[in-house]
Amino acid sequence: MTMGCPRSTTLVAALLYLAYYLRCCVKDLAVRSPAVGALAANRMPAYLYRSNNDTKLLAHLARAATAGADEPAFLAPACAAGPPSFNELVKARMARDRRPVLAALTDKQLVKRWAELRGVRTPEVLFASKTCAVPEIGADAYAFKATHTTGCLVLVEGGRVVGHKPCGERRLAPGSRVTPELLATLCARWTRTMYDVTQWAYSKLTPGVVAERLVYRTDGATPADDVKCFAFRGRTALVQHVTHRFDAASGRPRGARKRDTFHDPRSGRRLPVAVDRQPAGAGLAPARVRQARDVCDGLARGLDFARIDLFDAGASFFLGEVTVYPKRGEHAFEPSAVDGELGRAWCRQGNATR
Numbered sequence: 160m161t162m163g164c165p166r167s168t169t170l171v172a173a174l175l176y177l178a179y180y181l182r183c184c185v186k187d188l189a190v191r192s193p194a195v196g197a198l199a200a201n202r203m204p205a206y207l208y209r210s211n212n213d214t215k216l217l218a219h220l221a222r223a224a225t226a227g228a229d230e231p232a233f234l235a236p237a238c239a240a241g242p243p244s245f246n247e248l249v250k251a252r253m254a255r256d257r258r259p260v261l262a263a264l265t266d267k268q269l270v271k272r273w274a275e276l277r278g279v280r281t282p283e284v285l286f287a288s289k290t291c292a293v294p295e296i297g298a299d300a301y302a303f304k305a306t307h308t309t310g311c312l313v314l315v316e317g318g319r320v321v322g323h324k325p326c327g328e329r330r331l332a333p334g335s336r337v338t339p340e341l342l343a344t345l346c347a348r349w350t351r352t353m354y355d356v357t358q359w360a361y362s363k364l365t366p367g368v369v370a371e372r373l374v375y376r377t378d379g380a381t382p383a384d385d386v387k388c389f390a391f392r393g394r395t396a397l398v399q400h401v402t403h404r405f406d407a408a409s410g411r412p413r414g415a416r417k418r419d420t421f422h423d424p425r426s427g428r429r430l431p432v433a434v435d436r437q438p439a440g441a442g443l444a445p446a447r448v449r450q451a452r453d454v455c456d457g458l459a460r461g462l463d464f465a466r467i468d469l470f471d472a473g474a475s476f477f478l479g480e481v482t483v484y485p486k487r488g489e490h491a492f493e494p495s496a497v498d499g500e501l502g503r504a505w506c507r508q509g510n511a512t513r
C-alpha cells in the first residue's frame with residue numbers, strides 16, 4: 160500500500176491546476192505573493208509523485224508495444240468538432256488523454272524499453288539514479304538529464320559543460336567543470352518539484368536522472384544531428400532535421416546556427432516548411448530521410464500520434480526520446496496549413512497496421 164490520502168492528493172492537484180490556469184489573470188498578484196508566485200512557476204511538491212509506479216508504467220508500455228495502444232477517447236469527438244488542427248489536438252490530448260502509455264513513453268528512461276521492443280538502439284546509459292547518487296564519470300561525453308520532465312539537461316564533454324537547458328536553476332557557464340557534487344545538486348533540485356502541471360504525462364512519472372553517452376556520427380567527432388518524425392499510427396507525415404541545437408559559445412539551446420529543415424517522408428525531398436521562425440539548412444539526403452522514416456514508422460506503430468526523436472549516427476539511428484506533446488500545442492507552422500494537414504493525419508483512421 161502507498162502512504163498518504165489519495166483524495167486530498169487529488170484535491171491539492173486540482174487546486175494547483177486551477178491556480179496554473181488562472182495565473183495569466185493573477186500575474187500582478189503573483190509578483191506580490193510568494194505562494195502564488197511559486198504556483199506560477201509550475202512548482203508542485205514531490206509528494207504528489209509518491210504513488211507513481213514505474214513497474215506499472217512498464218507493464219502498460221509492454222502491452223501497447225505488442226497490441227498497440229488503445230484508441231484515445233478524446234480523439235473522435237475532437238476530430239468531429241471542426242477542421243482538425245494539430246496544435247488543438249495536442250492541447251486536447253494534454254487536457255483529456257489519460258492513457259498510462261503516454262506517461263511511460265514520456266519517461267526518458269522507460270522509453271528505452273519501447274525502443275528495445277522495436278529493435279532500435281538507444282544511447283548507452285552511463286548511470287541512472289532516482290536518489291541522486293552520482294558516480295565519478297570521467298572524460299566521457301554525455302547528456303545528463305531529468306527523466307521525468309522536459310528541459311533540465313546538461314551536455315558534458317571532457318568533464319566540462321558544453322550545453323545547458325536549465326529548468327529554473329542558474330545557467331552553467333560553458334567550460335565550467337562538472338563534478339559529481341554539481342550533478343548531485345542539480346539532481347536534487349530537478350527531482351524536488353514537478354515543473355509543468357499542464358503536461359499530464361509528466362505527473363505520472365517517478366523523478367530521476369540519467370547520464371547517457373552522446374551519440375556521434377561515424378567519424379567519431381561530429382555530434383549526431385536530431386531527426387524528428389511527426390508520425391501517426393506508424394506512418395510518418397513529416398520529417399524535421401535539426402542541426403546545431405546548442406550554441407557552442409554560450410552553451411544555450413536554440414543558438415544562431417540552429418537549423419530546422421523539413422522533408423517529405425515519401426520522396427525525402429525538402430519542403431518549404433518552417434516552425435517557430437527557425438531558418439532552414441541544407442537538410443538531409445533524400446535516401447537518408449527515407450531511412451529515418453522507416454525507423455520512425457516502426458517506433459510509432461500502434462500509437463495514434465507520437466513525435467519520434469532520433470539521433471542520426473551516420474550508419475544507424477538511435478531513439479532519443481518520444482514526445483507526446485510537441486511544444487505543448489504551440490508550434491507556429493509556416494505555412495499555417497501544415498497545422499491542418501498534421502491534424503487531418505491524426506484524425507485519419509485505419510492506417511494502424513502498415
Ligand SMILES: *[C@@H]1O[C@H](CO)[C@@H](O)[C@H](O)[C@H]1NC(C)=O
Nearest residue numbers: 160161210211212213214215
Ligand atoms: C508498483 O506496482 C507493482 C505491481 O503492481 C508492485 O508489485 C510494487 O510493489 C509497486 N511498487 C511500489 C513502490 O509501490
